[in-house]
Amino acid sequence: MADKISNKQIFFNPFSKDNPVIVQVLGICSCLAVTAKLEPALVMGISVIAVLAFSNVIISLIRNTIPTNIRIIVQLVVVAALVIVVNQLLLAYAYDVSKQLSVFIGLIITNCILMGRLEAFAMGNKPWPSFLDGVGNGIGYALILVIVGFFRELLGSGTLMGFQVIPQCAYDAGYVNNGLMILPPMALIVVACVIWAHRSINKDLQEK
Amino acid sequence: MKALKKLMDKARPSFEEGGKLHAFRSVYDGIDTFLFTPNETSRSGVHIHDSMDSKRTMIIVIIALIPCLLFGMYNAGYQHWLAAGADTFPFWELMLYGFLAVLPRLVVAYVVGLGIEFIVAQWRKEEIQEGFLVTGILIPMICPIETPLWMIAVATAFSVIFVKEVFGGTGYNIFNVALVTRAFLFFAYPAQMSGDKVFVASGKMLGLGEGIDGLTCATPLGQVATSGASNAAEVASAMTDIAGDPVSLWHMFLGLIPGSFGETSTLCILVGALILLLTGIASWRIVLSVFAGGAVMSLIAHWCATPTYPASFLSVGEQLCLGGFAFAAVFMAPDPVTSCRTNTGKYIYGFLVGVIAILIRTYNNGYPEGAMLAVLLMNALAPLIDYCVVEANIRRRLSRSKVAE
Numbered sequence: 001m002a003d004k005i006s007n008k009q010i011f012f013n014p015f016s017k018d019n020p021v022i023v024q025v026l027g028i029c030s031c032l033a034v035t036a037k038l039e040p041a042l043v044m045g046i047s048v049i050a051v052l053a054f055s056n057v058i059i060s061l062i063r064n065t066i067p068t069n070i071r072i073i074v075q076l077v078v079v080a081a082l083v084i085v086v087n088q089l090l091l092a093y094a095y096d097v098s099k100q101l102s103v104f105i106g107l108i109i110t111n112c113i114l115m116g117r118l119e120a121f122a123m124g125n126k127p128w129p130s131f132l133d134g135v136g137n138g139i140g141y142a143l144i145l146v147i148v149g150f151f152r153e154l155l156g157s158g159t160l161m162g163f164q165v166i167p168q169c170a171y172d173a174g175y176v177n178n179g180l181m182i183l184p185p186m187a188l189i190v191v192a193c194v195i196w197a198h199r200s201i202n203k204d205l206q207e208k
Numbered sequence: 209m210k211a212l213k214k215l216m217d218k219a220r221p222s223f224e225e226g227g228k229l230h231a232f233r234s235v236y237d238g239i240d241t242f243l244f245t246p247n248e249t250s251r252s253g254v255h256i257h258d259s260m261d262s263k264r265t266m267i268i269v270i271i272a273l274i275p276c277l278l279f280g281m282y283n284a285g286y287q288h289w290l291a292a293g294a295d296t297f298p299f300w301e302l303m304l305y306g307f308l309a310v311l312p313r314l315v316v317a318y319v320v321g322l323g324i325e326f327i328v329a330q331w332r333k334e335e336i337q338e339g340f341l342v343t344g345i346l347i348p349m350i351c352p353i354e355t356p357l358w359m360i361a362v363a364t365a366f367s368v369i370f371v372k373e374v375f376g377g378t379g380y381n382i383f384n385v386a387l388v389t390r391a392f393l394f395f396a397y398p399a400q401m402s403g404d405k406v407f408v409a410s411g412k413m414l415g416l417g418e419g420i421d422g423l424t425c426a427t428p429l430g431q432v433a434t435s436g437a438s439n440a441a442e443v444a445s446a447m448t449d450i451a452g453d454p455v456s457l458w459h460m461f462l463g464l465i466p467g468s469f470g471e472t473s474t475l476c477i478l479v480g481a482l483i484l485l486l487t488g489i490a491s492w493r494i495v496l497s498v499f500a501g502g503a504v505m506s507l508i509a510h511w512c513a514t515p516t517y518p519a520s521f522l523s524v525g526e527q528l529c530l531g532g533f534a535f536a537a538v539f540m541a542p543d544p545v546t547s548c549r550t551n552t553g554k555y556i557y558g559f560l561v562g563v564i565a566i567l568i569r570t571y572n573n574g575y576p577e578g579a580m581l582a583v584l585l586m587n588a589l590a591p592l593i594d595y596c597v598v599e600a601n602i603r604r605r606l607s608r609s610k611v612a613e
Contacts, residue, residue, distance in 0.1 A: 174356055180396035189370060 011132040014140035016202065021144040022195045023205065026112040030104050031145060032187040038161050040100045041149030043090070045142025049135060051082045051108055052117060056134030059122040066123075075118045076109065083108050113141055148190045156181030216240055234329040238336035262378075266341045268487050272480035273345055273470070273539065279463060280470040281306030284353050287408045287466055291425065291450045309409045310469060313348035316357045320364045321347075328373050339378030339385075340368070346386035346539065349470025350532065350580075351393065352406040359400060363392040383587045384546050387536075387580055394580070402430065402576065407466040408450060425450040427467045428460065429531045429569065429576040432522065438515035443522065460529040471535035474528070481538040490542035493551060494558040498537035501562025502528055509570045519570045533565055536579035546587040550597040557593055561586045 005013075020026045027048075034044045055078050059066075066074050087105045090098035098105065108114065117137055122130040153159055155178050158166035166175065180186045199205050216239075223236040241263070285302030321340045329336045347364060367388040372381045394401045408425050426434070428447040435446035447455045455465055463473025471477070484490035506527035513520040528534060541547060541561045548557040561582050568578025575581065 174358070176356075176359070176397050176400065178362075178396045179398060180392060183395065 007129055007132055010129050011136040014133075014136040015143065016140075016198070017205070019140045019144065019198075020113045020116070020137050021141055022191070022198050024113075024116070026116055027141055028188075028191065030107060030111060031141075031148060031191060032184045034101055034104050035145055035149040035152055035187055035190075036156065036182050037100070038146065038149040038153045040097055041145040042142070043094060043097045044101060044104065045138070045145045047086045047090070047105060048108060048111065048113070048141050049138030051079065051086055052114055052138040052141075053131055053134035055079050055082050055114065056117060056122040056130040057127050059118050060125060060127045060130035063123050071123070072115075075115065079109050079114055079118075113137060144191070144194060147194055148187060151190050152181045152187060156186075213244065216243065232330070234334065234336050235326060238326075238329075241335075242338075263338050265489055266338050268489055269342045269484065269539070270345060272483040272489075273342075273349070275476040275479045276349060276470040276473060276535070277310075277345070278303075279473045279476040280349060281310060283463060283472055284309050284409050284469065286464060287425075287450060288410070291408055291410070305409075309353055310348055312357055313351070313355065313360055313469075314345065316360050317347040317364050318344040320361045321368050324365060324368045324373065328377070334377070337378035339372070343368075343385045343389075346470075347389050350386060350390050350468050350535070352401060353409045353469050354406040355393065355400060359393055359397055360389075363389045363396070366392050379545055381545060382591075383584055384540055384543050387540055387584055387587075390580055391584060407468070425466050427531065427576065428455055428465055429519065432519050433573045433576040435518050436515075437518040437521065440513070440521040443518055446518070457523075457525055457529065460526060465530075468532060471532045474534045477534045477538050484538065484542070490538065491544075491547070491554055493554040494542040494547055494561075495537055497555045497558030498541050498562040498565075499528065501559035502533055502537070502566050503562070504559075505563040505566035505570075509566060517571050517573065519573075519576075522570075527566055527569075531569065531577045532579040533562075533569075536565065536583050537562070540579070540583045541586070546590060548590045548594050548597075550594050553590070553593045553597045556597075557586055557590055560589075 014020060017023070021028065021031055030044065035041045055075070058078050059075060062074075083106060086108075087098070090101070090105060117133060121133045125133070150160065153161075154165060158164065158171075158177050178186075181190075219236065220240075223233045281303050282299075284306035285304070286297060288305060289297050289302060318340075321344050325336060325340050328334075347360065351360065367385050371383050371388045372378065372385050375381050390401075400406060407427055431446050431448065432443055435443065437443040437446050445454060449455055449459070449465065459465055461474045463475065465472050481490070481495060485492050485495065503524050506522070506524040509517075509520040509527075510523060522530070537558075541558060548554045561579075564582035564585060565579040568575055568581055570578075572578070
């Protein structure tokens with residue numbers, strides 16, 4: 001690390017300026033797949049925060065003993081173990097949501113954000129900053145998931161967290177839920193709109 | 209005309225730099241050039257100027273669409289009268305009913321679409337582009353007559369912003385704007401865009417017609433897709449008009465069948481095609497190859513007809529006359545912005561549009577109409593086809609030069 005960045009920056013940068021989804025454009029696949037409803041999006045976000053934080057810490061602890069040639073395999077083993085723990089917890093305590101998320105909890109293993117953070121940060125930093133980095137990036141990811149999930153559930157199903165939000169009188173007056181919002185293509189457009197809004201606010205991120 | 213010119217000239221100073229209404233400069237400019245020939249001439253160099261600018265192109269397309277529009281009005285009235293069980297069909301009342309049915313949809317499409325274009329033009333400090341002129345008239349013509357107005361507004365706004373303005377405005381869009389509007393409606397509100405309740409107007413308009421409850425009549429293609437017919441005779445008897453009488457090929461050609469507003473009459477579409485082809489606006493290569501592709505695919509489907517896919521029993525003539533196929537072939541596929549530019553590419557593009565349209569329609573019972581999806585799919589592939597054609601040409605000429613050495 002050429003110039004030292006503070007723990008505060010490590011934690012808060014991934015929220016906006018260095019967001020893994022809308023700035024680095026990583027983890028888009030799961031972002032499209034689990035955001036049709038707000039609840040699975042939230043659970044997915046929390047799962048990624050947990051897995052990312054603990055795998056960052058573990059890799060950071062053993063970073064000096066991992067042989068460079070097999071480091072990807074070691075990282076994968078750590079992530080896979082944590083993902084299985086999360087999956088079992090979800091099966092035990094949130095069975096319905098875990099069924100909705102289906103393979104996407106398992107696919108956290110292949111999420112680019114995880115490998116990216118492990119390679120780029122945990123392999124070269126102490127456990128405490130690594131933990132902050134993991135939580136920060138996890139929250140940055142969860143934030144986008146929740147925003148996208150909010151709009152998709154509101155416009156696609158008229159509900160939020162399963163509760164009816166759009167009043168019945170609107171339906172009686174001829175309002176109809178937008179079926180396209182439930183389909184993955186619309187998630188891409190919602191993510192694009194979030195990026196659009198984000199770049200209009202942060203002008204320094206705009207490409208020339 | 210003179211008084212109008214005077215009025216415009218009088219208003220000009222307040223729209224120029226430093227004037228009170230400078231913020232609305234592009235609105236003034238748009239209205240001025242719509243009404244009169246632009247005043248500015250180029251100041252440097254020699255320019256060859258053709259009067260066939262995009263404004264005139266658009267106006268000719270609209271003229272070509274008028275037969276379809278008028279027939280759509282008549283047909284909307286005709287279907288309604290037929291549904292009400294009438295024996296006589298008073299021509300002017302039918303026309304007026306259809307006119308009243310389509311007018312609000314036209315107005316909504318234009319107000320929303322042009323509104324967004326005006327705002328974007330102000331914002332980017334550009335001139336207003338005339339591209340929406342045709343799109344606005346196309347949108348109500350390719351939607352069912354009963355589509356709610358707010359849905360048309362939402363879909364128009366969506367496609368103008370995300371398909372056109374995001375890519376840079378008129379002439380830069382990858383996909384056909386009117387078709388994306390329809391695709392948005394089709395996927396977002398399937399219950400209002402297909403099935404058997406939306407293709408015939410059921411309400412009263414200014415005392416004309418009768419309010420009919422529980423009216424159901426699907427398009428012939430919709431009827432075939434859901435009929436479960438297992439041979440050609442059953443397919444033919446599945447296609448009935450709203451009174452229960454079978455539909456003949458002649459009816460399909462004339463267009464007196466339920467369907468989206470402007471696309472039922474193959475006859476009127478052919479009149480429009482004649483105008484577009486004679487003036488050279490639509491590429492004859494594309495129009496011809498779309499019909500060729502559709503005919504070839506219908507023949508293949510007809511030869512290996514199976515009861516699993518009832519639409520495969522339809523004859524070639526029926527396939528080409530029914531649904532939006534002819535409309536897409538004449539008014540959608542040859543869109544110069546979204547189709548291929550190279551001549552060889554145009555043949556390939558058109559042929560594949562025809563093949564895919566019939567392929568989707570026949571072998572996917574969930575989508576009784578495939579023309580929309582076929583054109584959108586080929587819009588996406590058009591640049592690739594052009595690239596391959598250009599590359600092939602380069603390679604061919606390179607190899608020729610080697611022989612010469």
